Amino acid sequence: MSTSSQNTGPLTPDREQEIRDRVDAAVDAEFVAHAREDVPQLLAEVARLRLLVRMYREHADHYRAYEQDARAEIDRLRARVAELERPAVWNPERKRWAVAGYDDEGGAR
Incomplete structure (x- = not known):
């Protein structure tokens, strides 16, 4: 069992399982005794995960906008x-090739 009274780092799988085991087999007094340690760590983990979700959503929004701009380009x-x-056509009057859709000077019509 963990003996740390203020473990606020990421919740490890072993620590999570330790809390789950204690909840599953809890005698009320033991559960309450460990609540001061477990609850803050669980709340810290929730806050950390919410921050990650917000960060990933912001990145996703940014890349969606970038994708739209890229598709338009x-x-x-x-x-x-x-x-x-477009195929070039022979202009017999000017005796030169011209691209269909452009005037004789090479500009768009």
Whole structure:
């Protein structure tokens, strides 16, 4: 059994099992005697886990926004590639090749 009176570090699996065993087999006096040690540690663990959940949610929100921006940029670049891949056509009047959808000076129509 743990003898630490103020263990506020992360709850180890062994420590958790120790608390569970004590709860399962508790004689009321023993349970109460250890409550001063167990309850603060359990509350500290809950606080630590809540902080981690909040941190992971913030990271997830950030990456969702980044993904949306990246997808928009991918769509923009795909459209530009499709535009650049349009076939060239011969302009007999100017005696040169031109890309469909552009004027003779090379600008977009």
